[in-house]
Structure formats: structure tokens, C-alpha cells
Amino acid sequence: MNKIFNKINFVRYNVINFIITFIENIYLRLIGVDLGGHCSFRGWTSIRIANNSKILIGDNCRFNSRDTSNRIGIHHKCMLTTFGNSSVLKIGSNSGFSGVSIGCFNSIEIGKNVKAGANVLITDSDWHLDDPRVSGPKPVFIGDNVWLGYGVVVMKGVTIGENSIIGINSVVIKDIPANVLAAGNPCKVLKEIKS
Helix, strand or coil: CHHHHHHHHHHHHHHHHHHHHHHHHHHHHHCCCEECCCCEEECCCEEECCCCCEEEECCCCEEECCCCCCCCCCCCCCEEEECCCCCEEEECCCCEEECCEEEECCEEEECCCCEECCCCEEECCCCCCCCCCCCCCCCEEECCCCEECCCCEECCCCEECCCCEECCCCEECCCECCCEEEECCCCEEEEECCC
């Protein structure tokens, strides 16, 4: 009996994901997202685009927004937002996100094959641009094949080199080179990853 219920739930889950993906693909193209082919959406992704800004998403990207789409626990749906008139958020092909928040005031570029664990935050600003105590937005660049663990925060002005792994709950406030394992608050290189 348990096998029958599991099979029914599996079919139901996949049908719901197919419908959401179909509608989300149409909607995102209508609001001006440059969306690649074969992107999938498990749950509704929240996307807001400022006037004259761009969101570009490569092929085969996955966005997990349902609380059951990642068993480690997602606190909220994926949220992609551009704020500035000329801001550009670019996501490379074959990247995956679970409950990610990306806030782009200027420029955020995420490479190909990037994996972002549940509840990651990526931002190029301090968010309160009217406060004289903070500086303006600074571009964020995340290289190809980077893995961001659960709850990682990537702050403005940061570059993370290709093939690097950022450990759970790390706060990245300075550049991280390619091919390293880094973790902590603030995030620091722990060791080199040898190919």
C-alpha cells in the first residue's frame, strides 16, 4: 500500500511541477526575462525587474521554491530582483537554486554550473542607498562550478573564483580565489582543492 501512495505522490508532484514550469516560462518571458531553454521551477519564483534593467538566465537552470523541493529546508521561495535602471543580473546555464534571494542594484554575474544551497543570499548592495553611512553598490561575480552551501551570504564587491566551495552559513565579504574550500564569518580560505 505504501508503494502505491508513494507512486501517486510522485506522479502528482511531477504533474504540478510541469504545470508550474510551463506557466512560469511564459510569464517570465512576458515580463522581459531573457530565459534560456529547459529551465525548471518547483514552486513559484518571485521575480521583479526595474525599468531598463535586465535578468538573463541560461539554459537548464532549476529554481526550487516549494518547501518540499529541497529536504534540507527552504525558508521562502526563490526571489530575483533588480532595482537600478541599468542593473543586470546574469545567471549561467545549468545552475541550481533553492530558496535563493538575489538582489541586484548594479551588476551580479553568476557563472555556469553554479549550485546554491537552500536560503542563500547574493547582493551587490547594502540595500539602504539613502543612508550616508554606506557606500554604493559594487558588482558581484561568481565563477563557473562554484558551490554555495546552505545559508551562505555573498556581499557586494565580491568575486568568487571558479570551482570553489563556500561552506554552510558563511558570510563572504572579500574575494575568494578559484579552486579553494572557504568557510566562516567572515569567510576565509581553508584549503586548496586539487584537481
